[in-house]
Amino acid sequence: MFTRRLILAYFFGSVASTPLLIWFNLPVVLAVLWAVAGFLFYIPSVIPNNRLFGPVITRFRTTRREVWLTIDDGPDPEDTPKILDLLSQYQVHATFFLIGKRAAQHPELVREILRQGHTLGNHTFTHPDASFWMAHPSRLRQEIDRCAEVLSAITSQVQQSGFRAPVGMVNLFVHPALRRNKLRLIGWSSRGFDAVWTDPEKIVNRIWQEILPGAIILFHEGNHPSGELPVNPRSLKLLLERLKSAGYVAVIPSLDQLVEK
Numbered sequence: 009m010f011t012r013r014l015i016l017a018y019f020f021g022s023v024a025s026t027p028l029l030i031w032f033n034l035p036v037v038l039a040v041l042w043a044v045a046g047f048l049f050y051i052p053s054v055i056p057n058n059r060l061f062g063p064v065i066t067r068f069r070t071t072r073r074e075v076w077l078t079i080d081d082g083p084d085p086e087d088t089p090k091i092l093d094l095l096s097q098y099q100v101h102a103t104f105f106l107i108g109k110r111a112a113q114h115p116e117l118v119r120e121i122l123r124q125g126h127t128l129g130n131h132t133f134t135h136p137d138a139s140f141w142m143a144h145p146s147r148l149r150q151e152i153d154r155c156a157e158v159l160s161a162i163t164s165q166v167q168q169s170g171f172r173a174p175v176g177m178v179n180l181f182v183h184p185a186l187r188r189n190k191l192r193l194i195g196w197s198s199r200g201f202d203a204v205w206t207d208p209e210k211i212v213n214r215i216w217q218e219i220l221p222g223a224i225i226l227f228h229e230g231n232h233p234s235g236e237l238p239v240n241p242r243s244l245k246l247l248l249e250r251l252k253s254a255g256y257v258a259v260i261p262s263l264d265q266l267v268e269k
């Protein structure tokens with residue numbers, strides 16, 4: 009509702025003021041209008057977890073030392089089996105935000121994730137990280153709908169835990185598309201840039217700066233730098249060990265625990 013009012017206020021304000029301002033200086037008017045439009049609509053779209061266009065879940069309610077481990081960008085034929093083994097070893101559960109195209113290529117991994125008691129989330133069909141934030145409504149719907157359809161076909165209509173945008177960036181058209189699929193936008197409160205960095209110690213130290221009860225951890229799979237062992241399983245093992253030592257457990261919160269702002 010706030011976003012709609014903002015758009016209407018900008019539109020009618022621009023229309024009402026333009027004739028008067030054009031009389032003074034047309035280039036200045038255009039520059040001001042573009043600057044305001046960028047500030048209102050484009051700049052917020054490139055800020056991860058931005059709430060201007062709708063609610064984002066970045067934590068959950070708990071009185072225990074619990075965190076929600078969420079793993080993006082799979083399934084990955086090299087990382088997913090190793091990650092599942094680690095989660096089993098430490099007896100914790102996670103939510104995998106899967107890319108629809110990769111899920112269609114590796115349906116057996118999707119089913120194995122569920123078989124081991126984890127849950128699934130929608131992470132678009134092709135993961136257009138460079139353009140999702142500025143995509144038009146039909147493109148957004150296609151990315152979200154196609155991923156939802158793939159996961160539903162593989163898992164026989166298992167409910168998806170939510171949606172995470174590539175790089176966490178959304179524009180004002182995303183929330184209407186999510187409502188069509190009865191999905192909520194899931195962000196994070198703790199991340200280690202493990203899709204970019206390759207040092208497990210550095211990754212875990214960064215995650216640990218924001219660990220509190222109810223934190224949502226953003227993790228990835230599929231980071232395979234040339235000439236190095238897979239980064240994510242090594243980082244995850246270190247993270248799980250540190251969580252265990254600090255008395256934390258990774259859980260999947262119920263819907264009524266999610267804090268939506």
